[in-house]
Amino acid sequence: MAGNTIRTPQQDRSREKLERIYAVAFELLVEGGWDAVTVGEVERRSKVSRSTFYLRFPTREALTDYVRQRLLQEVATAQDAAFEQARATPPTSLAEAVHAATEALAGICRVYGPALGRLDFGDDPGVSAEAMDTLSNQFQAVIDPVLPPGTSREQIEFTIELVFNALVGRMRHQQPFPSHTRQPWDHFLNRLCAAAVRYLES
Incomplete structure (x- = not known):
């Protein structure tokens, strides 16, 4: 699953954005299960741009894998x-x-x-x-x-x-x-x- 590997953030701003993405994905998971964890909704709630999101997570599966493992x-x-x-x-x-x-x-x-x-x-x-x-x-x-x-x-x-x-x-x-x-x-x-x-x- 090399394509789903995320890059570890080095700067404070990058880490803060990753934390926002994770917090929103966690919230969505609780609200509606994995189906609710969509790229669009994570972007909207976390206020992270699509380009920034995809720099961190190349696919939605990379995000859900990260959330599962981190949780x-x-x-x-x-x-x-x-x-x-x-x-x-x-x-x-x-x-x-x-x-x-x-x-x-x-x-x-x-x-x-x-x-x-x-x-x-x-x-x-x-x-x-x-x-x-x-x-x-x-x-x-x-x-x-x-x-x-x-x-x-x-x-x-x-x-x-x-x-x-x-x-x-x-x-x-x-x-x-x-x-x-x-x-x-x-x-x-x-x-x-x-x-x-x-x-x-x-």
């Missing part, structure tokens, strides 16, 4: 930092550990969840599988020190899936149950953590 890298970096912070203070109880791990994951979901939900890993499902394995291992590393004796691998995996799926559902554009009262974020998070702890202790 995944940003998520990985943010995820590492969030879980490192969650592990920084050793938990004194299971509830504290589950809350710390869930908060770390929730922070990633709130910032990147809507965009990640639009990504298509059909061409390379291994990327998604590897990312999910890393996430699972990071979550487990936070709760491991205070897990009740005899906690099974199945219980741990189910708990992580429960928390992850609940957070992803919360991040969706549409409320899954329109007739339900949407709980305030903190209340939702506390209820989710309490349910996860009860299951792990059962």
Whole structure:
């Protein structure tokens, strides 16, 4: 994919334009998926000229490849930092550990969840599988020190899936149950953590 390789900007103005292009492409991805990320709309919103755009991205595919790769890298970096912070203070109880791990994951979901939900890993499902394995291992590393004796691998995996799926559902554009009262974020998070702890202790 040599034709889709972008040139790294050397000057501050060039870097600033690249940041504007990325920010707009990210915004469009969240709003309408990859179909919404068009050269014309990116130009219009970022106020970058077509000639400048094509100097940086020779094709639309080069732009979408760049956005996908950069988004995944940003998520990985943010995820590492969030879980490192969650592990920084050793938990004194299971509830504290589950809350710390869930908060770390929730922070990633709130910032990147809507965009990640639009990504298509059909061409390379291994990327998604590897990312999910890393996430699972990071979550487990936070709760491991205070897990009740005899906690099974199945219980741990189910708990992580429960928390992850609940957070992803919360991040969706549409409320899954329109007739339900949407709980305030903190209340939702506390209820989710309490349910996860009860299951792990059962």
